[in-house]
Amino acid sequence: MSHIDNSWLLRVRNLTKIYGEPNDRTLALTGPEVNSNICPETESIVACAGVSFDLYPGEVLGIVGESGSGKSTVVKLLYFDIEKTAGAAWLKPYAGGHADILEASGQQKRFIRNHLMGTVYQNPRDGLNFSFSSGGNIAEKLIMAGHMNVGNIRERASFLLDKTEVPVRRLDDPPAVFSGGMQQRVQIAKAIANNPPLLFLDEVTTGLDVSVQAKVLDLIRELQQELGIAMIVVSHDLSVIRMLTDRTLVMKNGRVVESGLTDQILQDPQHAYSQLLVSSLL
Amino acid sequence: MIENKKYSSRYNFAFIDESTKKEIRRKLLKAVAIPGYQVPYSSPEMPIARGWGTGGLHVTLALIGKEDILKMIDQGSDASVNACNLREFVQMMTGCRTTFDTKEASLIQSRHRITEEFLTEEQIFIFQVPQPEPLRGVERYEYKTRQMHGEADYAKMWVSLYESFVRHGDIMLGAGYPVKVNGRYIMAPSPIPRWDIPNLNQSRTLYLFGAGREKRLYAVPPYTTVEPLEFEDVKFKIEQFRDVSCYKTAYRRAFLDEMYLDDGSRQHVINDSNFLDKVEHGQAVIPFTNPYLEQIPQ
Numbered sequence: 001m002s003h004i005d006n007s008w009l010l011r012v013r014n015l016t017k018i019y020g021e022p023n024d025r026t027l028a029l030t031g032p033e034v035n036s037n038i039c040p041e042t043e044s045i046v047a048c049a050g051v052s053f054d055l056y057p058g059e060v061l062g063i064v065g066e067s068g069s070g071k072s073t074v075v076k077l078l079y080f081d082i083e084k085t086a087g088a089a090w091l092k093p094y095a096g097g098h099a100d101i102l103e104a105s106g107q108q109k110r111f112i113r114n115h116l117m118g119t120v121y122q123n124p125r126d127g128l129n130f131s132f133s134s135g136g137n138i139a140e141k142l143i144m145a146g147h148m149n150v151g152n153i154r155e156r157a158s159f160l161l162d163k164t165e166v167p168v169r170r171l172d173d174p175p176a177v178f179s180g181g182m183q184q185r186v187q188i189a190k191a192i193a194n195n196p197p198l199l200f201l202d203e204v205t206t207g208l209d210v211s212v213q214a215k216v217l218d219l220i221r222e223l224q225q226e227l228g229i230a231m232i233v234v235s236h237d238l239s240v241i242r243m244l245t246d247r248t249l250v251m252k253n254g255r256v257v258e259s260g261l262t263d264q265i266l267q268d269p270q271h272a273y274s275q276l277l278v279s280s281l282l
Numbered sequence: 283m284i285e286n287k288k289y290s291s292r293y294n295f296a297f298i299d300e301s302t303k304k305e306i307r308r309k310l311l312k313a314v315a316i317p318g319y320q321v322p323y324s325s326p327e328m329p330i331a332r333g334w335g336t337g338g339l340h341v342t343l344a345l346i347g348k349e350d351i352l353k354m355i356d357q358g359s360d361a362s363v364n365a366c367n368l369r370e371f372v373q374m375m376t377g378c379r380t381t382f383d384t385k386e387a388s389l390i391q392s393r394h395r396i397t398e399e400f401l402t403e404e405q406i407f408i409f410q411v412p413q414p415e416p417l418r419g420v421e422r423y424e425y426k427t428r429q430m431h432g433e434a435d436y437a438k439m440w441v442s443l444y445e446s447f448v449r450h451g452d453i454m455l456g457a458g459y460p461v462k463v464n465g466r467y468i469m470a471p472s473p474i475p476r477w478d479i480p481n482l483n484q485s486r487t488l489y490l491f492g493a494g495r496e497k498r499l500y501a502v503p504p505y506t507t508v509e510p511l512e513f514e515d516v517k518f519k520i521e522q523f524r525d526v527s528c529y530k531t532a533y534r535r536a537f538l539d540e541m542y543l544d545d546g547s548r549q550h551v552i553n554d555s556n557f558l559d560k561v562e563h564g565q566a567v568i569p570f571t572n573p574y575l576e577q578i579p580q
Contacts, residue, residue, distance in 0.1 A: 107433045129441075136445045143444070144437040149514040150447060172448050 008092065009230050010055040010078075010198060015087035017073050020044030022085075032252040032273060037068070047073040048254045051087070057197065058228040062245030062262060064235060064277065070254040071234045075200045077102070078232070079119045080109045091116060093197055114144040118191030122203035124183035127190065128175050134161065134186045135171040141193040160189035164219060181212035185219065192223060199231045205240055217243055238281045242266055250274045296343040297375040302326050306344035306499070310490060313501040318463030319431070320414050325497040335368055336494030338391045338410030342372060345406065345490075346389060352380045353387035358395040358537070358553035365393070382556050385567075394457065396478040398536045398557040400568040401487035403504065409472040414493035414500065416460040416470040436468050440511065447516050459518070462509045463502060471508075477520045477537045480572035482508040520574045526550045531561045535569065535578050 018026065026039040030046045037046045048070030055061050063071040076082045078089060080102075088100040093116050101112055118141075121127040128137050138157040147153055158168045164185040166178075175183045184204060191199055201220065205213040221244060224231060233244050241248055241262060248265050250258040250273065258271040269275045294300065302324060309323040328336045346352065352372055356365035360382045368391065373380050381387050384399040391408040401407060417427040420438040430436065439460060446454050453459075457473035461482065471482060472491055482489060482502055489502040502508055510518035527534045529549040536557060538550040552558040560567040569575075 106429070107435075110433060110435060132441055132445055133448060135448060136441050139444045140437050140441045143440045148440075150444060150516050153444065154448075 007056060008054040008097075009057045009059075010092070011090045011097070012054075012074075012078070013052045013088050015051040015074060015077055015089065016049045016085045017047040017070075017077055017082065018044050018049070018085045019047060022046070030253065031255050032257050035253065037070070037253045046070075046254045048077075048251070051249075051251075051256055053249060053256075053259065055198075055230055055232065057092075057230055058224075059247065060224060060231045060233060060245045062233045062235065062241040062248040063251060064238060064241050064248055065251035066236060068253075069251040071236075071251050072202055073254075074251075075119070075202050075232060075234050079117060079200055080113060091198070110144070114141065115194060116196055117198050117200065118194070118196045119200040120184070120187045120191050120202065120204050122206050124175060124180070124187050127187040128183065130174060130176040132174065133172045134166070134175050134178075134189075137175065137186065138190050138193050141190050145194045156193065157189075160193055161186070163223070164189040165215075179212075181208055181216060184208065184216055188216075188219065188223070192227065192229065195227065197230060199229045201231055201233045203235055204233075206235070206237070213240075220244060238266065238277060250277065293375055295348075295376060296346050296372075297328075298326060298340070298343050303344045306340055309499050310341065310344070310501065313490070313499045314488070314503050316467075317503055317506050318461075318467030318469040318500060320493075320498040320500045322497055323499050325494050328494070329371070330367075333412065333495040335364060335391075335393060335410040337492030337496075337499070338393070338408050338494075339368060339372070339492070340494060341408045341490050341492040341499065342389060342391045343375070345408075346372065346376055346378060348376070348378065350376075350378050350388045351386055352378055353382065353384060353390045353556075354380070354392075355390065355395060355397070355555075356393045358539075359555045361555060382559075384556050394473050394475075395537070395554065396474055396481050396570075398552070398554040398569050399560070400570050401485065403486045406488050406490065409474075409489065409491045411470070411472040411491045411493040411498075412495070413458070413473075414470055414491065414496050414498040416458075416468050431467060434466065439468060443511060443513070443516075447513075453512075453516065453518070456521075460511050462511060464506050464508075468511070469500060469502075469508075475521055475537060476510070476518070479508070479510050479518070480520070480574050481570045483572070484508075523550065523578075528552045528558070528561075530558065533561050534580060535575050536561075 021042055022044040023042050026042055026044055027049055029039050030037050051074055065071045077084050084102050089102050090097045091101050094101055094112055135157045138160055139153045142153050158171055161168050166182055166185050175186050205216050235241055245262045248262045249256045252273045258274045265274060266278055269278045305324055309321045313321045328339060354365045354369035356362040369380050384397045389406050393410045415427055417430055417439060420442050421427050443453050457475055458470050459476050459479055460468050461471050463469045484505055486504055488504055491500045512518040523538045528551050533552055536552045539553045540550055542548055
């Protein structure tokens with residue numbers, strides 16, 4: 001499989017985020033073995049530590065774990081919402097994958113966010129500006145990537161809303177007047193506006209009712225198959241992970257405790273915590 | 283008898299002490315060096331409240347010399363209260379000659395207008411600015427707007443123009459239309475009407491902006507490119523005075539004020555009072571020209 005080794009899209013090594021002031025023993029004193037991510041000596045909090053993985057083009061990677069396990073932190077670090085403590089990440093389309101994106105300048109990071117990534121947050125208020133119209137929200141992403149023609153922007157925004165099954169005549173309505181499922185679909189339309197090769201989905205269906213959940217998941221799966229976008233799906237819900245992902249990382253107390261093919265993890269979990277997760281699946 | 287010359291007058295020339303003037307001049311040099319960039323400055327106490335023209339006054343007083351001839355205008359008029367008070371104050375503090383004549387003035391301080399009469403290399407034009415931050419409408423935190431300027435992150439500004447177009451069918455910004463200076467910084471051109479915006483572009487005059495309350499100075503140096511923000515298919519327009527002209531002079535290529543006369547009739551009149559006088563009395567006057575003005579029939 002050596003030909004695959006260099007075909008990665010996103011490579012992450014030793015990604016670490018610690019809040020507070022850690023000492024030399026902080027990492028040794030926290031983790032799933034002691035069932036805590038708070039250092040007893042310094043009271044610093046290890047949100048995530050030593051997370052490493054490769055993501056291949058068009059692949060869907062799941063990150064699963066209980067709340068506080070650090071799964072959202074990983075995505076937020078990679079989308080530059082928060083600053084890393086340690087670690088590095090490379091993205092193939094940026095500088096040929098030779099430059100650490102976490103060390104890029106603010107301007108460069110914004111370029112990466114606008115051209116090479118998209119994200120869908122659990123809460124639409126994080127991803128959308130509620131004082132702008134839905135079209136305006138999508139326009140923001142397009143303008144950032146250098147589109148300066150109102151006609152073209154509206155055409156593209158209508159196309160995206162149509163694609164995400166939001167009625168196009170609601171283009172000029174603010175997302176504040178939409179239902180939760182519709183808001184989430186506007187967020188997805190915004191995230192894929194510039195055809196990014198990589199999409200982050202952070203608990204996208206949490207808080208939606210079951211029928212709407214199914215619709216949003218269907219949409220994501222369709223888009224993934226149609227556009228071939230690589231995705232990182234963060235969820236505490238194993239059924240979402242099972243439905244969407246090819247490969248899965250299981251996280252607990254800020255560490256990856258198990259990784260492998262999603263089917264394999266669900267059929268034959270190795271780590272005690274994964275076993276617990278799978279057995280508690282309804 | 284030894285005469286104490288230091289305290290022979292109650293105030294220093296031009297009111298502000300020399301070291302503070304030096305500081306303001308230094309900041310003005312920086313502003314000129316980085317067109318459109320807002321430079322923080324001391325904004326010293328004045329005998330009028332901040333926000334009533336102190337920014338413009340600081341610049342004027344820091345630059346004025348004994349030989350200068352000062353013109354002070356407010357919304358195009360030499361005779362409005364703000365203009366009269368500030369003019370009298372500067373005159374008292376410097377003994378400089380003042381004038382209504384745009385051509386004669388070497389230093390012009392203005393609120394909300396650029397003169398209709400063409401400005402030259404010999405003149406400096408100073409604006410009083412109430413809100414120097416063009417991004418304030420889309421971002422309320424100062425630390426964020428500074429970062430946005432630093433990274434030239436202007437997408438939000440553009441989206442607000444997009445939204446205005448979508449909601450109203452046009453970009454509904456009257457005064458203070460945002461401009462891009464020298465291809466880099468987005469600048470609030472103080473609340474001058476859109477009419478005056480093209481006159482900032484590649485001008486022969488040095489334009490200085492002072493915001494006293496917000497403590498910011500900025501500048502458009504001569505021969506600098508100033509472009510109003512516009513989309514490829516939604517263009518910037520100046521105010522349209524269709525089918526009306528100045529009722530005193532029948533002049534059309536000037537910014538017009540709408541007014542109601544004593545008999546209840548509605549009339550338009552040239553806003554720039556000195557320009558109106560000159561046109562009315564048939565004096566020779568060279569107005570600004572730009573591609574937008576040239577489309578208006580004379």
